[in-house]
Amino acid sequence: MSKVYNFSAGPAILPKSVLEKAQAELLDFNGSGMSVMELSHRSNWFMTILEEAESGIRKLMNIPDNYKVLFLQGGASQQFAMVPMNLLVNNKQADYVLTGSWSKKAYKEAKAFGEIQVVGEDTINHIPSLTKEMFNPKADYVHITTNNTIEGTAFSELPDTGDIPLVADMSSNILSTPIDVSKFGIIYAGAQKNIGPAGLTIVIIRDDLIGLASGSIPTIFDYKTHAENNSVFNTPPTFSIYVAKLVFDWLQELGGLEVIEKINREKADLLYGALDQSNMFEAPIKGRDRSLMNVPFIAANGDKELEAKFINEAKENGLETLKGHRSVGGMRASIYNAMPLEGVKALVDFIKEFERKNS
Ligand SMILES: Cc1ncc(COP(=O)(O)O)c(C=O)c1O
Numbered sequence: 360m361s362k363v364y365n366f367s368a369g370p371a372i373l374p375k376s377v378l379e380k381a382q383a384e385l386l387d388f389n390g391s392g393m394s395v396m397e398l399s400h401r402s403n404w405f406m407t408i409l410e411e412a413e414s415g416i417r418k419l420m421n422i423p424d425n426y427k428v429l430f431l432q433g434g435a436s437q438q439f440a441m442v443p444m445n446l447l448v449n450n451k452q453a454d455y456v457l458t459g460s461w462s463k464k465a466y467k468e469a470k471a472f473g474e475i476q477v478v479g480e481d482t483i484n485h486i487p488s489l490t491k492e493m494f495n496p497k498a499d500y501v502h503i504t505t506n507n508t509i510e511g512t513a514f515s516e517l518p519d520t521g522d523i524p525l526v527a528d529m530s531s532n533i534l535s536t537p538i539d540v541s542k543f544g545i546i547y548a549g550a551q552k553n554i555g556p557a558g559l560t561i562v563i564i565r566d567d568l569i570g571l572a573s574g575s576i577p578t579i580f581d582y583k584t585h586a587e588n589n590s591v592f593n594t595p596p597t598f599s600i601y602v603a604k605l606v607f608d609w610l611q612e613l614g615g616l617e618v619i620e621k622i623n624r625e626k627a628d629l630l631y632g633a634l635d636q637s638n639m640f641e642a643p644i645k646g647r648d649r650s651l652m653n654v655p656f657i658a659a660n661g662d663k664e665l666e667a668k669f670i671n672e673a674k675e676n677g678l679e680t681l682k683g684h685r686s687v688g689g690m691r692a693s694i695y696n697a698m699p700l701e702g703v704k705a706l707v708d709f710i711k712e713f714e715r716k717n718s
Contacts, residue, residue: 364702367680415607430590443472459507489518506532536620555603558596657689
């Protein structure tokens, strides 16, 4: 098999050493004689995996004790509904910052549960400037998407929402840099980018936001259900949790989030630098709003055929899944934690060579 670098936005590249470990243990987990996929979620074997996964992410993100970590299913899309179901209880009002397709989907879902205000301009190519005065003092929470996977923008600074809980969809940049968890009420993320295989959704929730709507919403959608049952109210995505634990171990061995942030900045600088120097390609997002994780780029002259040729030839050269999201076109390189620097170097070399050959 020839070497491939996978730039998919998700499900995305996983660290090779993690896949190798999972492969080595696949048929016999820890001397159990069973695959991890075959273990009961109530067995001591799996309970240990779950505990280690939780302590792994707690350590990496320095999660304070007054937050629960929940291992759920349903994807980030389910959180678009669970957040308003659980939190729109006091004034039934919330503020949403719209910075791309995913935040719009979250907003659309929330509108079914209360009065939702859009704060800042509705934008897809930059992060709006937000001041504390712009938020509705009666809002039960403020929702942001910290990294816009499709558009390639990211918050470089968190909005100050005062006492209003800040809820963040962090699906595409969780674990990419250190963050201060205490600034958030809820952080949620689908696993399939920086955490592990699809099927797992991580929710980090402050204790006082648990149980606010209990009794009025279905049991399975109540954060309290999962908090009280340590994420095993029903069968959790056991294999995804196991691989997530291996990813947390890998990050810890690498040196934690300070180290991965350095690597991520180096990769992003290299790629944006090459695009900024190019006469053929352009990165539409500029300055501090640029995502470290998802880098969209286009042919500077808008030539769609040139873009298609680039994507095809890149694939022939082992650079996979560079097609931009169907809603925006062009190209997109997702360079999550597990993408090695060599992968970004290979892409940059290919961009330069393609430009030389086709100008
Ligand atoms: C920022 C963001 N939010 C939400 C989603 C939807 O996630 P899921 O497919 O896990 O529901 C995605 C998926 O790519 C995403 O990138």
